[in-house]
Amino acid sequence: MNNCIIKGKISIFYCIALVKNIGYNEVEKWGEIMEKSAVRMIAQMIALKKIEVLLLKKYYEGNSPRFYLRDLNSGDLKEIKISGKYVEEQFVHYYFDDIEIDFCRIxxxxxxxxxxxxxxxxxxxxxxxxxxxxxxxxxxxxxxYHKEHTSFKVWAPTALQMKVSIVKNDCTYTYEMQRINNGVFYAEVAGDFDNCKYVYLVRHHEGFYPALDPYAYSSSSNSLSSIIIDLDKVKIDLNRDSLPVLLNKTDAIIYEANVRDYTMYENSLSAYKGKFKGIYEEGLKTKYGNSAGLDYLVELGITHLQLMPIYDFATVDENNPEVLYNWGYDPAQYNVPEGSYSNDPNDGYSRVIECKEMISKLHSKGIRVVMDVVYNHMYDVNASAFERLVPGYYFRKNSDGTLSNGSWCGDDLNTDEYMVRKYILDMSKRWQQFYGVDGFRFDLMGIIDITTINQVYEMCSNYDNSFIIYGEGWNMPTNLPDEKKAMQDNHAKMLNISFFNDEFREVMKGGSSDFVLVNKGFITGNLYETEHAKNVVSGLNRYSRPDQSINYVECHDNATIFDKLYISNVEEGLSGILNRQKNLTIMTLLAQGIPFIHAGQEFYRTKGGIYNSYNTPDNINCINWDFRDIYKDDIDDIKKIIKLRKNNKCFRYATREEIEENILVENIDYKMLKYTLKQDSGEYKEFIIYINPSSFSFDYQEKEYSCIYGNINDNQIEPKTIVILAK
Known part of the structure; x- marks a missing residue:
């Protein structure tokens, strides 16, 4: 594209290309290349009225008897008195106290x-x-945006100067911004700039540096610029009224899927493979005429669809999405939807409208949407708008000044800083109220502080009392005291937040990471876990409330159940593996707590033995819809179990008191569990569920009960089976 130069101002794309080609660590003085060894003086404010000046010892031995403060706006020059001095190996440090600074001046x-x-x-x-x-x-x-003008506000309290640079009709127009109150820069620009690209140009030293707008609603492809859109053009009925009432969080049945994976299979008939539109495309069928896509989700009976990251992430080329794959846990912009999921990543409206339409259509089918959020790190600190606008503020530091790396991604967001917390709250509000999201799944929640998580829940639940928040509650090694981390060990401080229950996963299934795949759990044949399994089925083993437990045995991380069982239970053959996996899914749905199912788990999804497929090709990650045909009968059984859970509140008790009153789980000879449930309303008054993963048969005594799932032969509970009795 040929860009004009207006009034001697450089193109924003030249600025961006310069930074990309040079590399951030080679850029000194915020945008100008210079030889570091030639630096003789560094001057910086270190407190509101305190200045530190460093003079190189090779320059006049670092000695200067006097210093002056020059106001570049007025030209005034006045002497400032030295209040302290410190000598080290390379520099002599001078300090000046009680210096009055007008931050609107340079x-x-x-x-x-x-x-x-x-x-x-x-x-x-x-x-x-x-x-x-x-x-x-x-x-x-x-x-x-307004048709006659567009206003801009950006928080950058440590910046010396700020401009906004807008591209319209291939020409770049750059406008000075004024510092107003509380570290905010402001500009109002006359003209119609609908769907125009822009960046901020920020000055912290001698030169200007480009930065995206962390509050923009849209972006051009690959995060090169923000885009101005008219919000009146993206008003879409979010169909919230179509959602059934969610009285308790335990009424939720969560299904995790990836937008791209869901329709990318070669035999998928979707016209919008890998796109937001593919998720809400109706009428899709498999090769043999069974429901697929959205229709399949509706038939399955889930209540919540958890979508893996749909915000803008970094490592997929939005103009050539087929070249690279990534799950999306590499945030580039939290504030806009991912462009590779849209039909036109360079049109400011495409990603916004298609994302909202997807959520609206899911709502119309009675399905709530949970958004996977990664407010714990960014993909690239130096490329982020945060670091460019306010260097050193948004990312947590260790005591030696290095970046905290509890996320193992190189940086941790400093969530307990006020403006970082405000940003997370502002974006949470946007995704809930503007896009229609009904819940958040927080990635690596142990990086985030408790106050932030609780405030997000309070804000969102005040708007919608059925809103749910859950996440990975692992204790991450970030530079934050343990007592402040939003991890599951602190569940009593976050009573409205739920956590992935890794104890349920390990006890019921066994290890799923690469080095423990051989380990078995209770359902997969390790009878030493019988007593532990009794506790996790009851939902009373770990948390303050049963609705804090997200029960799961498979998610996008680690090996799929099938790939794990192919190692741990290979001696049982294919039919044995499938039986074990089906029983795991059934018990996830029937245990006390909130059930969570990974897309394709119900029809034995495989990733070819790859346990961490975050950047592997589509043929590894995509949903194989042929399995929908092959395992139709097993899917029908899972549908029945989902319906059973939804129709009987005894599988969905929300308090410890209800569970203690109505639930009994018994350990039968350290080989089998007897799970008894009572209720005062529903299809049945009482259930008895026998969970027998052993190779032994057991006598069946309860003749007055009807068998509604499983088989009883010769009055015995058969080996490796689940039997559901009801009366």
Whole structure:
């Protein structure tokens, strides 16, 4: 594209290309290349009224008897008094106290020999007083489009100067922004800029650096620029009224899927493979005429569809999505939908409208949507708008100044900082109220602080009291005290938050990561886990409330059940493996707590033995819809179990008191469990479920009960079976 240069201003795309080609670590003075060894002076504010100046010892031995503060806006020059001095190996440090600074102006420090250096504010992110006076509570950050003008607001309290650069009709227009209150820069630009690209140009030293707008609603492909859109053009009925009432969180049946995986199979008849539109495409059939796609989800009977990341992620080329694959746990922009899932990633409206239409259509079918959010790290610190706008603020540091790496991705978001927490709350509000999301699944929640998680829930549940939040509650090694981490060991401090119950997974199935695939669990034949299994089935083993337990035996992480059992239970042959997996899925649905199913788990999904498929090709990750035909009878059985759970509240008790009153799980000879459930309403008054993963048969005594699932031969519970009795 040929870009014009308007009034001597450089193209925003030239700025971006410069940064990409050079590499962030080679860029000094925020956008200018220079030789680091030639730096003689560094001047920085380190507190609200305190300046630190470093003079290189090779320059006049680091000595200067006097220093001056020059106001570049007015040209005034005044001497400032040295209040302290410190000498180290390379530099002599000078300190100046009680210096009044107007942050709307730009200053230089001048030494006794005439050497001058721009006074930088970036170190102020470590000063509590400065941050406190810079906190911004407004709800108007980002761009705000009107046909006659567009306004822009961005929070960048340590920036010296800010511009907004807009591309319209292949020409670039750059406008100065004014610093207003609480660290916010503002500009109102006349003209119609609908669907135009823009970036901010931020100055922290001598040059300007491009940054995306972390509050923009849309973006061009591959995160090259933000895009202005007219929100009146994306008003879509989200069909919330079509959703059935969710009285308790334990009424939820969660099904995890990936937008791309769901329709990418070679035999899928979807016209929108790998797209948002593919998720809500109706009338899809398998090769043999069985329901697929959205229709299949409706028939299955799930209540919530959890979508793996649908925000903008980094490592899939949005213009050539077939070239690279990634699950999406590599955030580039939390604020816009992923472009590779849209029909036109360079049109500002496509990704927004198609994402909203997907959620609206799911709602119309009675299915709530849970969004997988990754507010624990970014894909690239230096490329992120956060670091470019306010360097050093958004990411958690260790005591030595290095980035905290509890996520094992190189950086952790500093969620307990006020403006980081505000951002998470603002984006959570956007995804709930603007897009229609009904719940959040937090990735690596142990990186995030308890206060933030609780505030997100409070805000979202005030808007919709059926909103659910759950996540990975592992204790991550981030630089945050354990007592502040939103991990499952702190469940009593987060009574409204649910957690993936890895104890349920390990006890019932056995290990699923690469080095423990051979290990068996109770359902897969390890009878030493019988007593543990009794506790996890009852839902009273771990958390303050039963609805804090997300019961699962398979998710996108680690080996699928089938691939795991192909190693741990290979001696039982294919039919034995399939039987074990089906029993695992049944018990996930019938245990106390909230059941979670991975897409394809019910028809024996395989990833060819690959336990971490986050960037493997589509043929590994896609849903094989042929399995829908092959295992139709088993799917029908899972549908019946889902219906049984939904029609009988005894499988969905929400309090410990209800469970203690109505549920009894007995250990039978350390080989089998007898699971008794009572209720005062529903299809039946009482259930007895025999869970026998052993190779032994057991006598059956309850003749007054009807067998509604499984087989009883010669009055015996057969080996490796589940039998459901009811009266």
């Amino acid at each position: 200053y230089q420090i001048v030494d006794a020999y005439g050497l001058s250096e721009t006074l930088q504010y970036t170190r102020l992110v470590y000063d509590y007083d400065f941050l406190r006076q810079s906190y911004y509570d407004g709800n108007d950050l980002g761009n705000h």
